[in-house]
Amino acid sequence: MVSWSQFPPEIRRKIAENYDFMSRISMRNTCHVDRQIVDSTKFRIPRVRFGYKEDKCLICIYTGIEKFLRLEIQKFGSAVIIYKSENSPYLTDSIRNLIPCTSPLNEGLLILKSLLAHKSIQISTMEWELERFDAKNESFKFGKQILKLLGKSKFHVKELEVDMNSDDTFLSFYPKICDWKHVELVRKSGVSLYSENMNPVTAHDYHRIGDVVSGKPICYTYYCTHDPYADRNVFIKISYAYMIENGSDKLHWVTHREPSHLARQGNEYDGNRLDPNDEDYKLSEEYRFEEGNVCYARGTQCGVWANRYFGTHEKELKLIYDREKCGIGSLCPKHADPFDYWYYQNLPRRLVQEPLWNGFKCFFTSPEIEYFPATPDDLEILKRKIRVDENRKRKVLMENQQLNPMEYSWAFRRENLMTSEVFEISEDVVEKRESRESRWGTWLKIIFLPILISFVFYAIFY
Structure with a gap:
């Protein structure tokens, strides 16, 4: 039977053109040849959302009608929790992963950069929702921090959209974040x-x-x-x-x-x-x-x-x-x-x-x-109506999923969890993991490092 590596590049390129977004990312991470094949094929994404508020980060990649990949990153002690869900905006439907020793903004921009910052990814609309600061110098520092984390990477966007309440200070940073010659319009x-x-x-x-x-x-x-x-x-x-x-x-x-x-x-x-x-x-x-x-x-x-x-x-x-x-x-x-x-x-x-x-x-x-x-009362009236309609819609979706189980995209499947169940992460989990890592570091310094140094000297002077 012919293996994948035996297919000519032309055949693999045709196959890559019909892949969905996460399948392309999976193929791109297999080997150098497949990475070049994926990068040589264009892929259009109708909309991408990126948000940062209250030390929380959001990435939402829309791939079609009622089809989207959603990641929400929240601070938890000295670590962050990544909530990953597909076709659902609710955290209760998400799988969760714990990443120690990082911040939501760093992790969010790293994920956004690795997934979308390439000329083969064409984004029709990119929506930014950033925290609004009281002082102008704070907004400027935050914008400089984003540019530093993204480096030279740029997103290929046709239309840039921000909310009406956004800080106008950030408008000067978007030309450095996006490939500006492809941007046609900025929308509030x-x-x-x-x-x-x-x-x-x-x-x-x-x-x-x-x-x-x-x-x-x-x-x-x-x-x-x-x-x-x-x-x-x-x-x-x-x-x-x-x-x-x-x-x-x-x-x-x-x-x-x-x-x-x-x-x-x-x-x-x-x-x-x-x-x-x-x-x-x-x-x-x-x-x-x-x-x-x-x-x-x-x-x-x-x-x-x-x-x-x-x-x-x-x-x-x-x-x-x-x-x-x-x-x-x-x-x-x-x-x-x-x-x-x-x-x-x-x-x-x-x-x-x-x-x-x-x-x-x-x-x-x-x-x-x-x-x-x-006002809160006005919002509550509308929320109540939306909530009733939303609960009805979710009930129908749950019934359909029982009849036709959903096939999750790569990296969004349940087996990609640390456990296969949706779990609650407590403070004890983070503390135990950090203490375990510090314990291994102590043993490395006290025992293994001197032994390694002795082997090096023995090899040199023997």
């Missing part, structure tokens, strides 16, 4: 929530003139789960509040001179529609506003969308949205990328699934179309 995202609905139905995007990162434009996006008229008011007021927080002196643009504003509403929404007779979203031919603004509006079977541009950047900004087939973007189930549609429709579920890793800025709207930050 937020979510406006309403307790009556759990899925985004409208969205607002805007660009500010001159708001760029090393030549790449910044796009601000708000996904909303409620009435479009409330969305518009929330959008304007949140934008106003954001500019106040960042000390902008150009507040008048919010209501009078929007450089680029895209409002889109999917056809799935059953509430009030964007009014075709509204001055801001009037469905007519191209027409001009005061101060050089130009508006393009259109209603299709997929929904309603309206673009407003500032005249001087009309051509550049119009090209961004003309590439889309229907203009509704990720809200359209027909023309949007299936993964993007699934991802953004499930974005509010992070409030329940990942309470720590929901860095998007949450706002709620009242029936009087006023916006305010989400």
Whole structure:
């Protein structure tokens, strides 16, 4: 029977092209020839998330719809615990491993670097959620620490996404972390929530003139789960509040001179529609506003969308949205990328699934179309609804897994544990392991090291 090493490189390359992500990593670690074969084949990942908060680290690699590999790293004494799960955001579904004498940030960046920092790995969207520091110099030191740990490694990313509450100090570090010539857009995202609905139905995007990162434009996006008229008011007021927080002196643009504003509403929404007779979203031919603004509006079977541009950047900004087939973007189930549609429709579920890793800025709207930050009571109402729906969904998944057991990816299988069961790690485990390691070090210094030195001298002078 022909062994793997006897296959010609061309055959092995064809096989590697059909491997999933972790199978490629496994093959890449077998030998030098297989490493070259894997590195010569391109692999696309739709989205990668990296987060660091409260001395905890998160890596989430999405490989498809409802398919992702998740690692959460937490500090435990002088060691760290790595929680590994596949297709589940809950730590109760994870397998666990203990690594002594390291920190969550070091271990997280080492894993991220070893898995994704190669030109053969093409990442469509890379999402960063980093801890926000009070002092600017602390943010700068933290960014320098990340660059030091990553070294010369860079990620090949098409679109970079950060949450709306992120520290702008980190924006200067991203060009050094990513291969900047391949980055097309930097996106800041937020979510406006309403307790009556759990899925985004409208969205607002805007660009500010001159708001760029090393030549790449910044796009601000708000996904909303409620009435479009409330969305518009929330959008304007949140934008106003954001500019106040960042000390902008150009507040008048919010209501009078929007450089680029895209409002889109999917056809799935059953509430009030964007009014075709509204001055801001009037469905007519191209027409001009005061101060050089130009508006393009259109209603299709997929929904309603309206673009407003500032005249001087009309051509550049119009090209961004003309590439889309229907203009509704990720809200359209027909023309949007299936993964993007699934991802953004499930974005509010992070409030329940990942309470720590929901860095998007949450706002709620009242029936009087006023916006305010989400209070604990408002969040609890929405969480309760999401939790009921989530429990129902998990029950169905558990029943399906009993009928069709899941095949876990390499390095995420149960046998890769120190034990085959999901266990709780106590302080005693860490202390015993550390004492055992220190005991072996003491014996090495007292007994084995002198014996080794005597053998060396005996060999030299004999």
